[in-house]
Amino acid sequence: MGKSLSEIIISQHCQRDVKAGEIVLTPVDVCLLQDGTAPLAIRQLEKLGLKKLANPSRTVFFLDHAAPSPRRELSNDHKFIRDFVAQTGAQFSDIGGGISHQVINEYYVNPGDILIGADSHTCTGGALCAFSTGMGSSDVAVAMGLGKTWLRVPESFKIVVRGEFPLGVYAKDLILHFIGKIGADGATYKALEFCGETVENMTMSQRLTLSNMAVEAGAKVGLIAADKTTQKFLKEMGRGNKYREIKPEKDAVYERSIEIDVSRLEPQISFPHTVDNTRPLSQAQGVKIQQVFLGTCTNARLEDLKIFYEIVKGKKKNSSTRVIVTPASRKVYLDAMKSGYIQAFMEFGAEVLPSGCGPCVGVHGGVGADEDNILSTMNRNFRGRMGNPESNIYLASPAVCAATAIKGEIADPREFLTVKKGSSAKSSKKSSKQKKKK
Numbered sequence: 001m002g003k004s005l006s007e008i009i010i011s012q013h014c015q016r017d018v019k020a021g022e023i024v025l026t027p028v029d030v031c032l033l034q035d036g037t038a039p040l041a042i043r044q045l046e047k048l049g050l051k052k053l054a055n056p057s058r059t060v061f062f063l064d065h066a067a068p069s070p071r072r073e074l075s076n077d078h079k080f081i082r083d084f085v086a087q088t089g090a091q092f093s094d095i096g097g098g099i100s101h102q103v104i105n106e107y108y109v110n111p112g113d114i115l116i117g118a119d120s121h122t123c124t125g126g127a128l129c130a131f132s133t134g135m136g137s138s139d140v141a142v143a144m145g146l147g148k149t150w151l152r153v154p155e156s157f158k159i160v161v162r163g164e165f166p167l168g169v170y171a172k173d174l175i176l177h178f179i180g181k182i183g184a185d186g187a188t189y190k191a192l193e194f195c196g197e198t199v200e201n202m203t204m205s206q207r208l209t210l211s212n213m214a215v216e217a218g219a220k221v222g223l224i225a226a227d228k229t230t231q232k233f234l235k236e237m238g239r240g241n242k243y244r245e246i247k248p249e250k251d252a253v254y255e256r257s258i259e260i261d262v263s264r265l266e267p268q269i270s271f272p273h274t275v276d277n278t279r280p281l282s283q284a285q286g287v288k289i290q291q292v293f294l295g296t297c298t299n300a301r302l303e304d305l306k307i308f309y310e311i312v313k314g315k316k317k318n319s320s321t322r323v324i325v326t327p328a329s330r331k332v333y334l335d336a337m338k339s340g341y342i343q344a345f346m347e348f349g350a351e352v353l354p355s356g357c358g359p360c361v362g363v364h365g366g367v368g369a370d371e372d373n374i375l376s377t378m379n380r381n382f383r384g385r386m387g388n389p390e391s392n393i394y395l396a397s398p399a400v401c402a403a404t405a406i407k408g409e410i411a412d413p414r415e416f417l418t419v420k421k422g423s424s425a426k427s428s429k430k431s432s433k434q435k436k437k438k
Contacts, residue, residue: 002249004156005223006191009112009131009246020155020253028143029130030058030108032117034100036065036361037137039077041118042084044141054147056089060100060108067095067356070364098329098355101125101212101297106331110234110242111226116143121297121379123219126192126211127204128233129226129246134215154191154220155255161198163263168414170307171206172299172377172397174198175213176268178260180278188218190255193248198262199224204233205303212298213379216275269410270395273383281400284410288320290372292405293386294398295326295353296360299377302335304398309341311402311416317349318408324366326353350405362387375404 003011004020011018013026033041038061053059061081069075078095085092093103100117101124109115113130115122118140125132135149143149161174179186192214199207207224214222226246234243267281294300294308305327317323325345327333333355336342345352353359359366360378368374368391378385381393396404399413406416 001253002251004191004252004254005129005193005225005246005248006131006154006156006221007252008248009114009129010153012112013114018153020153020255022153023150024153025148025150026114027148028116029113030060030104030115031055031140031144032060032062032100032104032115032119032122033137033140034062034065034119035067035074035077035081037118037140038081041137041141041144042080044138045145048141048145050141050145053088053090053144057091058108059088059144060091060093060104061085062093062097062100062103063095064093064097064099064355065357065361066363067358068354069095095356096330096354098331099297099300099357102301102328102332105208106237106329110239111230111244111246116140116149120215121212123214123222124208124212124297126214126222127207127224128230129223131221131223132211133221152189154189156191156193156252157187157219158254158257159192159194160257160259161194161196161262162259163198163261165198165262166265168267168399168412168417169262169265170397170399171202171209173265173268174260174262175210176270176275176278176395177265178258179213179217179276180268180270182217182258182276184216184274184276185218187214189220190218192217192219192222193254194222194224200227200229202229203303204229205301208301209298213275216379267397267400267413269400270381272381272392272394275380275395281410281412284394285412287394287410288373289375289394289404289409290320291322291324291366291368291374292401293324293326293359293366293374293376293378294401295324295328296357296376296378297328298379299398300326300328300332302332302339304377305332305336305341306339307398308402309339309344311399311413312348312405313344315348315406317405321405321408323348323350323405324353324359325350326359326365327355329355348405359386361385375401375410377401
């Protein structure tokens with residue numbers, strides 16, 4: 001029997017064949033820690049008597065959750081992390097550098113890597129075909145010190161996606177639809193493998209959105225095979241030599257196979273207070289929104305900002321709705337400035353914040369009032385997620401957020417979009433059928 005992507009990657013690290021269900025001790029390539037989880041991991045490392053890092057050049061600390069710091073105790077945490085980095089030679093991304101799950105994929109993660117992070121959305125790296133997963137601070141501390149970790153090889157679900165995205169429908173709508181279909185615990189400790197012609201034709205930005213939200217269905221990882229799109233991304237990031245093709249074996253065994261035809265999808269909305277409480281946009285239109293937030297590790301890359309820009313450029317936001325934009329990284333921020341997006345957002349009436357996680361985790365930069373309805377491109381809408389348990393969070397794509405910011409209520413982006421002559425709606429790459437005809 002053949003291997004799934006998870007089995008291939010873990011087998012290569014263990015230097016033997018492994019199968020789903022086995023518990024293994026495996027080398028780790030990259031460790032990720034952020035300012036909310038790093039202090040505990042550092043203290044645990046000290047308790048274990050581990051004074052050196054196994055791989056300082058691939059252990060990366062990020063100040064992104066409370067950056068810039070809004071409180072004295074958080075500033076002291078930042079100082080504690082900076083001192084540790086200086087002592088150990090670990091890699092460091094300071095305030096404004098960006099969200100860990102964006103920056104780690106821009107500069108560190110490669111196909112076939114095993115990445116563990118002290119943050120649940122570490123699974124984002126699966127878009128580059130890395131076994132990328134979140135763990136507790138204690139487990140990450142051991143991995144930092146010893147360069148290895150233990151884990152159970154997960155069973156795999158094959159998610160086959162077909163069809164062309166209709167106008168105004170994006171990868172975010174696909175993953176919200178999937179989570180609504182399978183449930184918040186429908187893939188607990190499974191490896192999701194996203195495949196099919198639709199995924200093959202996605203940009204890396206779109207793939208990162210899919211993998212990022214795998215954990216919202218309970219998954220251990222959300223993997224996509226490494227292909228030419230992966231290679232292109234790595235070249236753009238200056239490490240094209242790290243590319244290697246990784247695909248599941250033809251006779252790989254999957255616990256479950258799910259097929260989705262995106263050509264039948266309409267924009268999706270997650271209603272409060274769970275991600276799997278999803279409904280088609282047609283059932284949400286008209287809900288008054290007091291705040292729109294375009295940001296997070298899910299949907300704040302340049303492509304996401306461009307989608308928002310193309311709808312709001314030359315317009316003004318609704319006077320009753322606040323609009324907050326947070327680019328995913330300093331690189332994204334600078335590229336957006338060069339493209340004119342940041343100026344357009346400011347002229348639209350949005351507030352553009354430094355790259356970071358603040359509003360998403362409710363630390364600072366966008367805490368809603370009691371009874372506020374907030375529409376966001378985030379990956380979670382749990383009660384209190386944005387700092388106030390009395391506000392309501394709805395999730396949607398950047399396009400729905402843009403249309404809503406204009407109208408002041410949940411609105412259909414298709415009202416503001418047109419199909420360019422000679423091209424299909426919302427298709428960033430040619431379909432496999434078109435490629436074959438040439």
